[in-house]
Amino acid sequence: MSLYKQYPLSVQNNLTKQKEQFEPLSEGKVGMYVCGPTVYSDVHLGNVRTFSSFDIVYRYLTYLGYKVRYVRNITDVGHLVGDADEGEDKIAKKARLDQLEPMEVVQKYTNGFHDVMQLFNLLPPSIEPTATGHIIEQIEFIQKIISNGYAYEVDGSVYFDVKKYNEDQPYGELSGRNVEDMMSNTRELTGQDQKKNQLDFALWKKAQSGHLMKWSSPWGEGFPGWHLECSAMSTKYLGLDFDIHGGGMDLKFPHHEAEIAQNKGCSGHGGAKYWIHGNMLTVNGRKMAKSEGNGFTPEELLTGNHKLLDRGYSAMTVRFFMLMSHYASTLDFSNEALQAAEKGYKRLMASVNLIEKLPAAGSGNVDQTKSAEFKGIIEKVLTDLSDDFNTAKAIASLFEVSSRINSFYQNPSDLAVIDKAIFDETIKHFRGVISDVLGLRNEVVGGQDAEVLGGVMDVLIELRKQAKFSKNYALSDKIRDDLKEVGVQIKDEKGGEMSYSID
RNA sequence: GGCGCUGUGGCCGAGUGGCUAGGCAGAGCUCUGCAAAAGCUCGUACAGCGGUUCGAAUCCGCUCGGCGCCUCCA
Numbered sequence: 282m283s284l285y286k287q288y289p290l291s292v293q294n295n296l297t298k299q300k301e302q303f304e305p306l307s308e309g310k311v312g313m314y315v316c317g318p319t320v321y322s323d324v325h326l327g328n329v330r331t332f333s334s335f336d337i338v339y340r341y342l343t344y345l346g347y348k349v350r351y352v353r354n355i356t357d358v359g360h361l362v363g364d365a366d367e368g369e370d371k372i373a374k375k376a377r378l379d380q381l382e383p384m385e386v387v388q389k390y391t392n393g394f395h396d397v398m399q400l401f402n403l404l405p406p407s408i409e410p411t412a413t414g415h416i417i418e419q420i421e422f423i424q425k426i427i428s429n430g431y432a433y434e435v436d437g438s439v440y441f442d443v444k445k446y447n448e449d450q451p452y453g454e455l456s457g458r459n460v461e462d463m464m465s466n467t468r469e470l471t472g473q474d475q476k477k478n479q480l481d482f483a484l485w486k487k488a489q490s491g492h493l494m495k496w497s498s499p500w501g502e503g504f505p506g507w508h509l510e511c512s513a514m515s516t517k518y519l520g521l522d523f524d525i526h527g528g529g530m531d532l533k534f535p536h537h538e539a540e541i542a543q544n545k546g547c548s549g550h551g552g553a554k555y556w557i558h559g560n561m562l563t564v565n566g567r568k569m570a571k572s573e574g575n576g577f578t579p580e581e582l583l584t585g586n587h588k589l590l591d592r593g594y595s596a597m598t599v600r601f602f603m604l605m606s607h608y609a610s611t612l613d614f615s616n617e618a619l620q621a622a623e624k625g626y627k628r629l630m631a632s633v634n635l636i637e638k639l640p641a642a643g644s645g646n647v648d649q650t651k652s653a654e655f656k657g658i659i660e661k662v663l664t665d666l667s668d669d670f671n672t673a674k675a676i677a678s679l680f681e682v683s684s685r686i687n688s689f690y691q692n693p694s695d696l697a698v699i700d701k702a703i704f705d706e707t708i709k710h711f712r713g714v715i716s717d718v719l720g721l722r723n724e725v726v727g728g729q730d731a732e733v734l735g736g737v738m739d740v741l742i743e744l745r746k747q748a749k750f751s752k753n754y755a756l757s758d759k760i761r762d763d764l765k766e767v768g769v770q771i772k773d774e775k776g777g778e779m780s781y782s783i784d
Numbered sequence: 785g786g787c788g789c790u791g792u793g794g795c796c797g798a799g800u801g802g803c804u805a806g807g808c809a810g811a812g813c814u815c816u817g818c819a820a821a822a823g824c825u826c827g828u829a830c831a832g833c834g835g836u837u838c839g840a841a842u843c844c845g846c847u848c849g850g851c852g853c854c855u856c857c858a
Binding site for chain 1: 785786787788789790795796797798799800805806807808809815816817818819820821822823850851852853854855856857858
C-alpha cells in the first residue's frame, strides 16, 4: 500500500478557505505550480522561506509516493518599478545602473538564486520555465481572452476587463474581495487613462521608446503584463486543470486573483484545485522586504556580516529554524530563536548519527507493547506531516525518537526488547523524514580535509586515553580543554570510548 | 476605509472543547576522576472582559494591542 493511502494528506485550501482532503485529479500524480522569483536582485531570507515551504510540499508529496511534476517559474521580464503604467522595467533599470544587457542581469541573478537554493538544500523543480521563453504562449493566451470578450486593446496595449469578467463570474473569490468595494476604495492612480476601469490590469504593454525588453505582437512592439506568464506557463506544462498552486501570501492579491481571472477568461478553467500560500518571515514583527531595509542575503547570514545578526548561522540551522513553525504562520526572525534552533538541530542530527553505533534490536525477549509504542512515534510524525505539512508538530515527535535513540545507546537492554522489524521500519522513516522530507543534512567538513581531521582526532583521542589510563588527569584534561578552545568537544563514553563533535 | 491574519510560560513556537506539543534557556537528580553529552524530574502559560457549555487557549461577542494585502513584493 502506498504511503499516501496510509497517511492521507489534508491541505488548507485558500480558494475554499477550508482544510480539505487532498485528492489529485489523476490518481497517484500531482501537478504543482509555484511562483518563482523575479530575477533583478539578490534573493533575501524571506524569499528563501517561501521556497523552502514549497520544497517541503514537493518533498513530502514525493515521499508519500506521488509522482510530482513541479513547475516553478523564473520571472525575467515585465514587472514595472512605478505604481503607474509608465514605470520602468525593473530588470531594465538594473541593467542601466549596472551597465549590463538585461539578459545579463537576468542570468546573474538566476545563477545566484540557484546557488542559494542549493545552499539551503532545496530540490530543483521538474520544469523551471522563464517568461521570456514563453512570449508566444502569452500572446496566444491574450488572443483567446480578447476573443472571449474579456480584454480590450488600446493603442498597442491590452487590458483585462475586470468589470465585464465580473458580470459572468466572480472576481476576487480567492482573496475575498468584491469588485464594487474595490471600485469605490481603490485609490486614484495617475497615468491610467487608457484603462476603462481602475481595476483592469495589463495583459500586454506597448513598449515606450527606449524600452529594452520588447517583442513583436499583433498589437505592436511590447511586453507581457505582470500576471500573464504564470497563467500561460502553468497551462502549458500542467494543463487547464491541475492540483496545486503555491506562492507567497503577498501574491494572493492581485497576482493570483488575476491569474485565476485570466485562466477562466481564456478557457473557462480556473487552473489549480488547491491554492496554498506560504506566510512571511518577519523581523521585529515586520515583514522582511527590500523596501523595509530589513532583509539580508544568505551570504550575510552565513558570515554574520549584517547589523541584525549577532553572528553567522549555517544554512541547515536556518532551514531547521524555518521548519519549526508552520508554513502558514508568520515566523519572526531573531538571534535568540536562531541560536535555539541551532542547538536543537545539532541535537537531532547527533542522534541520527548515533544510530549506526546502536547494537542490534530485538536480541532479547521482545516486548510487543513497547515495540508498538516506539512505532507509534513515527506514525505520529507522518500523520502530522499529512496534516497540512505540519513540520512543527512532526519535529516535536522526531525529538521523541531522538531521545529514545539516546536512551537505547545508554541502555542497550531497552533496545533488546524492541522488535527488530519494527525498529528498522521506524528508523527508516526517521531517517527518511529528516533527510528526504525535511531536507536536513549533516554539516561536516568534507573531502580530504575531513579525512585528515579524522586522523588527527584519532591520534589525540588515543593520547588522551593513555593519559586517563595512567591517571594523568592534568594531561587528559588539557587535551580536552585545549580542543574545546578550538571548537572540538571531546565526550567520554561508557567503557572508556571517546567521541567528539565540532561546534 | 475594505479584505484577512494574529496576540500562548523567560525566549521561539505547535495546538482538531476535556487527556493541557516540542526546542532553547533555568533548577534538581543519575551517570562520571572532573567535565561534556545523554537520560529522568520540575515550571502549570494561553491579551482583557463577558457569553455558550458539565467543561474553552480552542466556539461567540465586545475592548485593547500587533501584522499583512488593497502599488512591485516570496
